[in-house]
Amino acid sequence: MRLGIDLDGVVANFNAGWIAFYNDEFGTSIPIDAVDSWDAIPGLTHFSSMPAFWRWAEHLDGASLFRHLDTFPGAVETLWGLAKRGHEIVILTTKPYWAIHDTFAWISERKLPTREVHILDDKWRIDCDVYLDDAPHNVYRIHRQRPDRVVVRFARPWNHPVPGTLEVEDWEQFEDLVLGLEAGHTSPG
Ligand SMILES: [Mg+2]
Incomplete structure (x- = not known):
């Protein structure tokens, strides 16, 4: 199967990354798990808007924030396991234009088992059998545009159940879910 995999909040620990840089630079002590809603960043920082945050995130330690993120436990290992079972790992990630090369470098450095990377907003345009994402608006839109596919939400404090x-x-x-689909034991929502 073609597995459409999001990066930030799913494979890459975006929040832990920016919070560590922010606390270090501004002497704050924002807890690593402080983000509990999709638009939490301005409320947790001195940035008055997301564009102000992104201007800061573009230049950190010689690259953009996206070059420095850690992976979540089990993420890379699970993707390798699924790739070795014959599934295609298709990366579907939304990024600012200035993070494109850092994103390719990060995928390469972290050795993600993918031959196909799409950096885009409308993830549903890429045809996959299964989609995995943490952004509530992406889960909703992919399901609306491709109701016959399996859309999986990675449960995080900043998202919520989406019917279907x-x-x-x-x-x-x-991994268990994909194995269940392989065996015909899991149905699409
Ligand atoms: Mg995400």
């Missing part, structure tokens, strides 16, 4: 879609709490559950 599935959810997983961790990478082990995602």
